[in-house]
Amino acid sequence: MRQEVSPRAVLAARRQFFQQGLHDRPLAALLPEPILRSWKRCAERGLDNAALPRLEPLTAHELSAIAERHERLRRLCRPEVESLYADAMQTGCVVILTDAEGMILDALGNADFAARAAQVALRPGVLWGESSTGTNAVGTALVEGRPIAVHGGEHYYDPHAILSCSAAPILDPYGHTVGALDMSGPAAVDHRHALGLVRLAVEQIEHRFFDEGFSDRRVLRLQADRALLGTSREGVLVFEDDRLVAANRAGLGLVGADWSALGARRAGELLEQLPGSDGDTHALRQPGGRTLFGRFEGARPRPQPAPRPRAPREEGPLLAAEERAALGRAVRMVAADVPVLIRGETGTGKEMAAREIHRQSARAGGPFVAVNCAAIPETLIESELFGYEDGAFTGARRQGRRGLLREADGGILFLDEIGDMPLALQSRLLRVLQEREVAPLGGGRPVKIDVALLCATHRDLRLLVEAGSFRQDLYFRIAHYTVELPPLRRLPDRAGIVRALWGRLVADERLTLSEACEARLAAYDWPGNFRQLAGTLKALAALADPFRPVGEDMLPPDILAAPAASPPIGTLDALTVEAMRQAVEACGGNVSQAARRLGVNRSTLYRRLFHA
Numbered sequence: 012m013r014q015e016v017s018p019r020a021v022l023a024a025r026r027q028f029f030q031q032g033l034h035d036r037p038l039a040a041l042l043p044e045p046i047l048r049s050w051k052r053c054a055e056r057g058l059d060n061a062a063l064p065r066l067e068p069l070t071a072h073e074l075s076a077i078a079e080r081h082e083r084l085r086r087l088c089r090p091e092v093e094s095l096y097a098d099a100m101q102t103g104c105v106v107i108l109t110d111a112e113g114m115i116l117d118a119l120g121n122a123d124f125a126a127r128a129a130q131v132a133l134r135p136g137v138l139w140g141e142s143s144t145g146t147n148a149v150g151t152a153l154v155e156g157r158p159i160a161v162h163g164g165e166h167y168y169d170p171h172a173i174l175s176c177s178a179a180p181i182l183d184p185y186g187h188t189v190g191a192l193d194m195s196g197p198a199a200v201d202h203r204h205a206l207g208l209v210r211l212a213v214e215q216i217e218h219r220f221f222d223e224g225f226s227d228r229r230v231l232r233l234q235a236d237r238a239l240l241g242t243s244r245e246g247v248l249v250f251e252d253d254r255l256v257a258a259n260r261a262g263l264g265l266v267g268a269d270w271s272a273l274g275a276r277r278a279g280e281l282l283e284q285l286p287g288s289d290g291d292t293h294a295l296r297q298p299g300g301r302t303l304f305g306r307f308e309g310a311r312p313r314p315q316p317a318p319r320p321r322a323p324r325e326e327g328p329l330l331a332a333e334e335r336a337a338l339g340r341a342v343r344m345v346a347a348d349v350p351v352l353i354r355g356e357t358g359t360g361k362e363m364a365a366r367e368i369h370r371q372s373a374r375a376g377g378p379f380v381a382v383n384c385a386a387i388p389e390t391l392i393e394s395e396l397f398g399y400e401d402g403a404f405t406g407a408r409r410q411g412r413r414g415l416l417r418e419a420d421g422g423i424l425f426l427d428e429i430g431d432m433p434l435a436l437q438s439r440l441l442r443v444l445q446e447r448e449v450a451p452l453g454g455g456r457p458v459k460i461d462v463a464l465l466c467a468t469h470r471d472l473r474l475l476v477e478a479g480s481f482r483q484d485l486y487f488r489i490a491h492y493t494v495e496l497p498p499l500r501r502l503p504d505r506a507g508i509v510r511a512l513w514g515r516l517v518a519d520e521r522l523t524l525s526e527a528c529e530a531r532l533a534a535y536d537w538p539g540n541f542r543q544l545a546g547t548l549k550a551l552a553a554l555a556d557p558f559r560p561v562g563e564d565m566l567p568p569d570i571l572a573a574p575a576a577s578p579p580i581g582t583l584d585a586l587t588v589e590a591m592r593q594a595v596e597a598c599g600g601n602v603s604q605a606a607r608r609l610g611v612n613r614s615t616l617y618r619r620l621f622h623a
């Protein structure tokens with residue numbers, strides 16, 4: 012809840028901050044924390060609150076180029092912008108949609124106020140980022156990464172004191188900020204509800220992001236209140252290969268996670284109980300006796316190919332020559348009935364490599380059964396693997412279960428995260444490997460099986476053996492031949508990998524990466540390896556526009572923060588655009604200054620940057 016601040020307190024705060032240069036303690040009592048933080052940032056940038064903010068509105072042509080570039084965002088936000096517009100007409104406000112930099116794309120609302128707002132340049136084509144326009148709801152919400160209201164004199168620049176604004180950043184399903192929604196009105200009028208309305212609208216917009224582009228993944232809809240399931244208040248979690256790859260804030264909140272869980276956490280780690288795949292709503296018991304309601308939207312067939320699909324996509328992992336040779340040897344091991352261990356950090360493609368070995372082996376016609384030993388609760392893993400007889404234990408299905416070991420008969424059993432297998436089960440597995448037969452729980456007759464074993468781990472099994480948590484005899488049994496998958500950061504030709512993966516993941520060949528962006532991606536050290544790279548490329552593709560290569564500005568901050576590689580040797584044209592970008596960055600976003608430094612005129616700079 013925002014602390015209520017009287018105009019008198021704000022005036023006192025302004026006097027202390029701007030006239031007496033007091034930037035700290037006494038002010039905290041007069042102003043909300045985020046406003047004070049923002050004032051300090053602006054003062055540090057050398058913005059002069061008493062001057063007029065420096066404005067560089069876009070020309071009509073530049074504006075239409077940038078609006079076109081954000082066509083998808085504008086389309087997705089349209090229903091909310093229109094419904095807020097109805098409200099704004101009555102309350103004397105305007106509704107504003109900006110891009111992630113704070114550039115106003117649309118401003119709709121009450122004509123009287125719109126005319127006054129235009130006097131302080133609250134109109135399309137003007138940048139309301141905090142670094143150029145001082146403390147304001149749009150710019151400060153984008154910097155702080157959360158909804159914020161800025162009333163009257165809380166604005167940094169004196170002329171903006173006529174405004175009262177409420178804004179919230181819009182995040183896409185990958186946690187990237189793609190824009191901001193704002194409602195602004197005259198400071199003299201009480202707009203207490205505006206922030207709530209904006210917040211709600213952004214929730215609806217962010218929920219709509221899941222309507223497109225996820226049909227080939229498992230989408231879980233969740234709510235603590237069953238009646239809210241199916242509404243924009245529901246949480247959404249998207250899984251690919253059982254791993255969380257996209258979400259909305261409500262979904263992350265319900266499972267106590269944050270954006271860092273994307274690409275890192277599995278369904279079983281986030282929820283104690285998961286709904287079945289029948290599409291029905293299930294009550295899910297969670298730790299502490301809490302109940303959530305959830306349903307899986309089953310994976311639907313892939314949508315129709317994009318307008319101009321590329322040539323048929325390659326299957327299987329992208330591999331350096333050394334790993335390709337190692338996989339070839341692994342195929343021979345499988346033929347000779349020797350188990351293979353695949354080692355590598357998370358996301359290096361261990362499961363993909365296992366599937367490739369299966370595809371190349373003589374067992375390709377048989378099943379490939381993957382079991383993640385870390386994801387199945389310890390109490391279930393035994394029955395999952397070995398199966399059980401009719402009525403073997405309370406709650407068992409009446410007709411018993413064959414178990415995954417028998418399901419893999421004639422093919423390959425892939426035990427992922429084998430280092431997480433409980434000790435007692437390691438002994439049973441060892442017996443199966445020695446005797447080549449499996450006895451279901453409940454004392455059934457042992458059944459002969461013909462299964463080739465592939466195991467994978469990100470751990471050092473020898474250390475686990477030393478620590479006593481992994482059986483030495485099992486280790487020797489499964490680790491005769493080990494394939495080491497190196498982390499992405501150690502692979503040669505990372506730019507080539509980035510390009511190849513983009514080519515595979517992005518069907519629409521009009522979408523391309525700029526050379527500078529590609530170089531940044533190649534220079535980053537990718538702690539989540541291929542999985543993280545693939546996730547980032549998909550996110551970039553979702554934000555990309557046809558005919559304009561994806562620029563560095565669209566990269567997530569952690570990638571931008573990493574030291575860049577030596578500049579790519581590219582075409583003269585690409586280098587020119589890159590130099591322009593760097594100049595604008597060096598001038599703190601001031602395009603005129605950058606243009607002067609480069610010796611070109613401002614409109615050239617805009618044209619080249621927006622059409623690059």
Ligand SMILES: Nc1ncnc2c1ncn2[C@@H]1O[C@H](COP(=O)(O)OP(=O)(O)OP(=O)(O)O)[C@@H](O)[C@H]1O
Nearest residue numbers: 328329330356357358359360361362363541542545
């Ligand atoms: N060599 C590769 N070439 C292309 N894509 C890859 C490659 N390796 C992994 N990927 C991509 O990364 C994702 C994760 O791969 P995979 O599940 O095989 O990794 P993993 O090492 O088994 O991960 P974990 O240790 O977390 O289980 C895959 O869905 C695939 O999109």
